[in-house]
Structure formats: C-alpha cells, structure tokens
Amino acid sequence: MSQCIVVTSGKGGVGKTTTSANLAVALARMGQKVVCVDADIGLRNLDVVLGLENRIVYDLVNVIEGECRLKQALIKDKRLPNLSLLPAAQTRDKNAVTPDDMKRLVEDMKRDFDWVIIDCPAGIEQGFKNSIAGADRAIVVTTPEVSAIRDADRIVGLIEAHELPEPELILNRYRPGMVHRGDMMSKDDILEILAIPLIGLIPDHEDIITSTNRGMPVAFDDESAVGAAYRRIARRLMGEQIAVPDFTDNASFWNVFKRWMGIKGAQEVIG
Amino acid sequence: MSSPEAAFPRLHLRVHYDDGVPVLVVPDEIALAGMKDYVRERIADVLPDLGGRAARIHLGDREIALFDLRRLLHMLRDEFQVEITGLYVKDLSVRRFAERELKLKLFVRVENKAPGQEAVPGDAEAAAAAAMPGMSDLLSALSEVTDPQDPPAPPRVAEAVATTFEVDPTDAPDPAVDDAVEVEIDADDETTAEEPVPEAFDPPDARRRAIPLPEMPRDLDPDVDEMGGRRVLTLRRTLRSGTAIRYDGDVYVFGDVNAGAQVRAGGSVIVFGKLRGQVHAGAQGEESAFIMAFDLASAQLRIARHIAIAPAHARDTFVPDIATVVDGQIIIEPYAGRVAARAARR
Numbered sequence: 001m002s003q004c005i006v007v008t009s010g011k012g013g014v015g016k017t018t019t020s021a022n023l024a025v026a027l028a029r030m031g032q033k034v035v036c037v038d039a040d041i042g043l044r045n046l047d048v049v050l051g052l053e054n055r056i057v058y059d060l061v062n063v064i065e066g067e068c069r070l071k072q073a074l075i076k077d078k079r080l081p082n083l084s085l086l087p088a089a090q091t092r093d094k095n096a097v098t099p100d101d102m103k104r105l106v107e108d109m110k111r112d113f114d115w116v117i118i119d120c121p122a123g124i125e126q127g128f129k130n131s132i133a134g135a136d137r138a139i140v141v142t143t144p145e146v147s148a149i150r151d152a153d154r155i156v157g158l159i160e161a162h163e164l165p166e167p168e169l170i171l172n173r174y175r176p177g178m179v180h181r182g183d184m185m186s187k188d189d190i191l192e193i194l195a196i197p198l199i200g201l202i203p204d205h206e207d208i209i210t211s212t213n214r215g216m217p218v219a220f221d222d223e224s225a226v227g228a229a230y231r232r233i234a235r236r237l238m239g240e241q242i243a244v245p246d247f248t249d250n251a252s253f254w255n256v257f258k259r260w261m262g263i264k265g266a267q268e269v270i271g
Numbered sequence: 272m273s274s275p276e277a278a279f280p281r282l283h284l285r286v287h288y289d290d291g292v293p294v295l296v297v298p299d300e301i302a303l304a305g306m307k308d309y310v311r312e313r314i315a316d317v318l319p320d321l322g323g324r325a326a327r328i329h330l331g332d333r334e335i336a337l338f339d340l341r342r343l344l345h346m347l348r349d350e351f352q353v354e355i356t357g358l359y360v361k362d363l364s365v366r367r368f369a370e371r372e373l374k375l376k377l378f379v380r381v382e383n384k385a386p387g388q389e390a391v392p393g394d395a396e397a398a399a400a401a402a403m404p405g406m407s408d409l410l411s412a413l414s415e416v417t418d419p420q421d422p423p424a425p426p427r428v429a430e431a432v433a434t435t436f437e438v439d440p441t442d443a444p445d446p447a448v449d450d451a452v453e454v455e456i457d458a459d460d461e462t463t464a465e466e467p468v469p470e471a472f473d474p475p476d477a478r479r480r481a482i483p484l485p486e487m488p489r490d491l492d493p494d495v496d497e498m499g500g501r502r503v504l505t506l507r508r509t510l511r512s513g514t515a516i517r518y519d520g521d522v523y524v525f526g527d528v529n530a531g532a533q534v535r536a537g538g539s540v541i542v543f544g545k546l547r548g549q550v551h552a553g554a555q556g557e558e559s560a561f562i563m564a565f566d567l568a569s570a571q572l573r574i575a576r577h578i579a580i581a582p583a584h585a586r587d588t589f590v591p592d593i594a595t596v597v598d599g600q601i602i603i604e605p606y607a608g609r610v611a612a613r614a615a616r617r
Contacts, residue, residue, distance in 0.1 A: 124513075150512050153529050157511030193529060193547075195509060 004106050004116040005237070006135035008159075008167075010151030012122030014143045015172040018208060018217075020119035021049040022227070023139075025219040026234035028083035032114045035074065035084045037105075039131040040121035041096060044088035051215020052077060052085050061089035064101045070108055079220070084113070094126040099133030106134030115237075124158060132159065138167035139199065144174060144185045149193055156196055168199035170233065175204045176247040187246070200233035201244050202226060286317045289327070289378075294359065295347075296329040307343055314351055327357030327378070340369060501538055510534070510548065519555065528564075539563070549573070558596050563606055567592035577601050 007020045017040075024036040038046035041061060047053045058073035063086070070086075077083040086109075089096065109116045118135060121127035132138065138159045142152040152169075159167045171187060178184035191198055205226045211218040219230040232242050285296045295317065297306065328344075340358075347353040357376040358369050369375045502520025512531025516522060519537035524544065532548035534540055537555045539562065546564035551573035553560030558575045572579045572594050579594065579601035593606040 150531050154512035154531060157513055160511075193527075195527075 002110040002114050002116065003137055004110060004118065004135045005137045005139055006118040006120050006131050007139045007141060008120035008128065008131065008155055009122065009141040009148070010124060010155040011142075011148045014141050014148050015170075015202070015208075016122070016141050017045045017049050017119050018212060019139070019141050019170055019172065019202075019230075020117050021046060021217045022219040022230040023234055023237070024050075024083055024115070024117050025080065025217045026227075026231045027115050027117075027237065028077070028080045029219070029231070030234060030238065031082065032238075033082050033112070034115045034117065035086060035109050035113045037086045037109070037116060037118045038088035039097075039102070039118050039127060041088045041127065042090065042093045043121065044090050046119045047075075047085060047087045048215060049212050050077065050085055050217065052087070053215070056087045059087045059089040060105070061092050061096045064097055064105065070105070094121065094130065097130050099129050102130045103134040124154065128155075128158070132162055132164065135164060138164050139170055140167045140194075140196065141170045141172050142190070142194070143172050144179070144190060146185075149185070149190055153194055156194060167196055169194060169196050170200045170202060171198065172202045173204040174201050174247060187244075198244055199236050200229060201247060202229050203247050286326075292357070293326045294329050294357075295326055295353070295355075297331065306339065307346060310343065311346065311350070314347075314353075318351060318353075325354045325356045327359065327376075328355050329359040331359075341373060344373060504536075509544065512548075517554075530570075536560070552594075553596075560596075562594040563591055565591050567594065567603060572601055572603070574601055579603070 005023075007016050007023070009016050017038075020036055024034045028034045036046060036050065037060065038044050039060070040046070044059075047056060052075050055075050058068040060073070062068045063070050063073045074084040074086055077085065106116055106118075116134075118131050120131035140152050140155055140159070142148045156167055169191070171190060174187070175184055179186045187198070187201060203226060205224070207218050207221065207224045207226045211221065211224075217230075218224050218227040219234075221227040232244075236242055286293050287296060288294065297310065328347075330340075344355050347355055355375065357378055358373075359378045370377055502518075503523060504516070504518040504520060505523045505525070506516065507525045509526035510516065510524060510528045510532040512529055515533040515535075517535045521538035522534055522536040522540045524534070524540070524542045526542075527544040528534060528542050528546045528548040528550065530547040533550075534548065535551045535554045537560075538552065538557060539560045540550050540552045541562075542550075542564035544564070545566040545568055546562070547568045547570075549571060550562050550569060552562045553575040554573075556575050560574055562572055562574065567581070569581055572581060574594065574596050577596055577599065581603065591606040592603055594601055594603045596602075
C-alpha cells in the first residue's frame with residue numbers, strides 16, 4: 001500500500017526541502033520505491049539538494065499540461081535506482097497547478113511507487129493547498145524558534161481542517177547545548193504547544209550545509225549523526241518503533257567539565 | 272415597517288465625487304430595513320455616473336448592522352458591478368467591522384483642513400465631533416469652505432480642499448510603546464476615550480443577534496447552549512494559530528488557545544487549558560465580562576474597551592487565573608471564587 005506524504009512547515013527556511021530529500025534517500029536505501037515531488041513551482045530547489053539539477057528535461061507543469069508523459073519527466077537517481085524526482089517548473093508559478101491536478105498526479109504515481117514525498121512550498125496559499133491535496137499523511141517540520149512554531153501551529157490547524165490524519169512533527173536544527181543552557185526551547189516545550197506526535201529530532205550540524213551544497217543528501221552518509229537521524233525517521237515511517245534520542249550528550253561529564261574550566265569552543269556533541 | 276419608498280417618494284440616490292472617485296450617497300431618510308430594496312430600485316438613476324467602476328458609499332448618520340452592510344455591498348457588486356472600496360459612515364461599531372471584515376477604506380470628514388496638513392491628535396477629538404455630518408451638511412460644506420491661504424483658485428481646487436477626507440488610522444493600537452499597563456482600545460480613534468459605546472451596539476437585544484462566524488473552521492462544530500440566560504459557545508478542541516472565533520455570548524474552550532488564535536466574545540471567555548492567544552471579552556462593551564484560564568499566558572488581554580499587557584514573567588500557580596476590570600483597569604489574579612461575585616456586582 002503506497003503512501004503520499006507531504007512535508008510542510010508554514011515558515012520558510014526551516015528545512016522542508018532538506019527533510020524531503022533525506023527522507024526520500026533514506027527510504028530508497030531501505031529498498032522502497034520512492035518518488036520525490038517538488039511542489040515549490042517557481043522556486044525549485046529539491047533538484048539541487050538531490051544533485052539532479054542538470055538532468056531536468058520536463059517538469060511537473062509539463063506533465064499536468066499534457067506536454068509530456070509522467071515517465072518522461074521523472075528523473076531517476078543514478079546512485080539509487082529506487083529514487084526518482086519530479087522537478088518543479090522554474091518559469092511558472094503556483095497557480096499553474098490546481099489541487100485536482102495534484103490529486104490525479106499523486107494517484108498516478110502511487111501506482112508505480114511505494115512512497116510519494118511532496119516538498120511543500122512555504123506559506124499557506126495556493127502552493128500549500130496543491131501540496132496537501134493528494135497527501136495521505138503530513139509531516140510538519142519546525143525549528144525551535146517561536147516564529148517557526150507559531151507557523152507550524154497554524155499549519156497543523158489547516159491540515160486538521162483538510163481532514164488529513166494528525167500530522168507528525170520533525171524538530172529540525174535542534175541544539176542540545178543551547179537547550180541545556182536554557183537558551184533554546186526544549187523538545188518538551190515545543191511538544192506541549194503543538195501537541196502532535198514527534199517522529200524525529202534532527203540536530204543542527206554543519207554536515208547539512210556541506211551535503212546540500214554538494215547535492216549529496218546527508219542520509220547517504222553512514223558516518224553522519226544527522227544522516228542517522230534521518231534514517232531513523234524513515235524506519236519510523238515504515239512502522240518501526242524506535243525511541244527518539246534526547247541528544248543530551250552535551251550534559252556529559254566531559255562537557256560540563258570543559259564548561260566549568262571555561263574552555264571556549266567546547267564543541268557540542270551530536271548524538 | 273412601511274415601505275421606505277412610500278414614505279419618502281421623492282428621495283433619490285446621488286453620486287458626488289471625492290478625489291475623482293464616485294461616492295454613492297444614500298440619503299439619511301431611507302430606513303435601514305428597506306435600504307437594499309430601495310437601492311436596487313433607484314440605482315438606475317445614478318448608474319451611468321458609477322459607470323461600473325470602483326466607488327465609495329456614504330451612509331450618513333445612520334446606524335447599520337454589519338450584516339446589512341455586507342448584503343448591500345454584495346448586491347451592488349453582483350447585480351450592478353459596482354465595487355465598493357470605501358465607506359463614509361458614522362456608526363463606530365460598523366466602522367470597526369467594516370474595516371476588518373469587509374476591508375473597506377474608512378473616511379471621516381475633517382473640516383477646514385488645509386491641504387497637506389496632518390491631523391494631530393489634539394485635532395482628532397474635534398474631528399470626531401465634526402465627523403460625518405448629515406448629508407445635507409456635507410453638501411453645503413462643499414460649496415462654502417475655501418482655504419484662506421490659497422490665492423483665489425478655480426472652483427475645482429476649492430472643492431478638492433473642501434472634500435479632503437481623513438483616512439481612519441487602520442493600525443491597531445500599539446500599547447507596547449506605553450509603559451502603562453492599561454490603555455484604551457480606542458486611543459487611536461477619532462473618538463475621545465470617554466465616548467460611550469454607541470447605543471445601537473449594546474442593547475440586550477443586539478446581543479441576542481448572532482454575529483456571523485465567517486472564520487470558524489468547518490470542523491469546529493460548536494455547541495451553543497443557553498446557560499443561566501446567557502448564550503454560550505462551547506468549543507471542545509485546542510484553537511491553533513490562525514483560528515478566529517467571534518461570538519456574541521460567552522465562550523468556553525475545552526483545550527488551549529494557542530498564540531496567534533483569536534477569540535472575540537460579547538461576554539466572558541473561559542479557557543479550560545492554557546491561554547496564549549488573543550482574547551477580547553466583552554467585545555461589545557460589557558465591562559463586567561471576565562477572562563479565566565487554567566494558565567493565563569497571553570501577551571495581551573482585552574476586556575470591553577481596556578487592554579492589558581500581561582507581565583513578562585509567567586506565574587506558576589496551581590489555581591486558574593482570572594482577569595476582570597476593576598476601576599477601569601484590567602486586573603489579573605488567582606481565581607478564588609470571589610472575583611466572579613465582584614464582576615456580577617458591577
């Protein structure tokens with residue numbers, strides 16, 4: 001039974017595209033057939049993050065307007081034959097697509113793939129409405145900032161109003177050290193406000209920036225803790241029960257000792 | 272009520288121009304109930320002047336319900352392709368709603384105002400007093416007022432000066448700049464703070480009339496009950512950011528009210544959960560309204576015409592908090608059963 005997941009957040013810049021790319025890679029690495037859809041028409045990015053930018057011939061709008069077949073527009077990732085991308089059009093805008101178009105498109109893709117992952121644009125307008133139209137399940141990405149949480153709360157309300165099941169939360173750019181010092185909202189504070197299940201906690205790490213720039217999602221990297229966090233989320237999506245680690249390593253004796261000694265630049269340990 | 276047309280058979284709609292924009296003037300004498308029918312019948316007289324373009328509407332001194340105004344505007348738009356973008360009206364309650372709900376630009380008249388001169392706060396009260404004269408005053412003012420500073424000008428310029436209208440400040444009051452804990456909601460308005468809430472807005476009968484709830488999400492499915500003679504809206508869910516509830520009675524929320532959610536109630540608001548959003552109790556002027564919550568964590572509270580900024584530090588109490596108006600100030604304190612009695616006494 002294939003599923004369509006929309007990755008959304010309301011606020012921009014919290015990591016929707018990165019999350020979409022990494023979840024797609026992590027699921028594909030588990031042997032699942034995955035297609036990643038960039039619904040951010042006019043501001044496409046997912047192709048860059050996945051490193052497939054130079055292979056785009058047709059895009060989502062071409063498919064919807066009947067200029068090509070769906071198969072022609074899908075780009076197969078050479079590193080992972082299970083993974084395909086349906087890129088967004090860069091020269092059009094959100095109004096080129098309607099929610100009904102998206103529903104039909106998603107239904108088509110669900111025949112060939114186990115997972116359809118839709119990267120939703122920021123905002124709550126047409127792009128958002130298109131993105132959630134065909135989705136069976138929603139993932140809300142937020143960062144531990146008041147503004148991102150406020151927008152996430154709004155999005156959760158809108159998702160509920162669209163009669164999708166209760167969305168699940170990915171908390172991105174989490175910095176245990178700052179939380180420990182009381183400078184950042186903690187996981188529990190955020191869950192108290194949003195009151196939806198947490199499906200993943202992604203620590204803030206430089207790996208994300210380098211991997212994004214290289215077009216090589218961090219979920220490919222077996223060494224990276226962030227990649228491991230994404231792979232855990234993929235397994236949770238598959239139905240496995242894995243506890244979300246607290247990433248509280250920063251409070252370890254060694255770090256406390258270093259802070260106590262006043263050693264600057266004590267690197268936050270990422271679990 | 273008798274047909275307004277029969278009562279005032281010789282009245283006509285008129286159009287005058289302000290800044291090149293046609294203004295549809297509905298005479299004061301036309302009764303509210305029949306206004307829509309009246310306009311429908313008589314608009315043919317003035318339609319060539321409106322020319323199917325954007326126009327403003329002048330409702331004179333009358334008090335008009337938001338509902339009627341909304342219907343009138345829709346009729347003008349749908350049947351006659353006249354898009355109303357601005358409103359000249361006196362009734363304060365309607366002005367507020369018109370601005371927020373119907374997105375109309377509001378105009379009040381400022382008399383003898385030299386071009387380019389900004390309205391200063393001191394002038395605002397005088398302006399309010401002079402605001403929106405009856406239509407006959409307005410029309411006579413058009414021909415009388417000239418600017419002494421100007422050299423003799425062609426009549427067109429004189430008319431332009433005379434018809435200068437001041438756009439209502441549309442921004443919400445910014446109490447944050449004020450150190451005082453309590454400010455008047457109407458502080459930025461042309462009215463003085465002491466001006467009573469317009470009568471038409473407050474009689475018991477008016478509260479009986481349900482305010483339309485345009486922004487209520489479909490799935491809210493509220494329970495509306497009569498409890499102790501008061502109308503109560505019960506919501507069994509958390510109100511998330513972006514949810515707006517408007518109701519003309521009491522509102523009970525079984526859940527949190529998150530930041531970015533709005534509750535505007537004619538009566539009191541009780542939140543069985545954490546209150547972080549914006550709540551306005553007694554929105555129609557009921558000073559005895561109160562706000563109660565298990566955890567009162569809003570940045571701002573409004574009761575009737577008062578606004579309070581909550582203290583920055585949250586108190587951790589194991590009893591609910593209640594906010595009431597005492598001597599013209601919003602007071603927040605732990606609820607101990609007695610405050611409701613005081614609220615009732617007032």
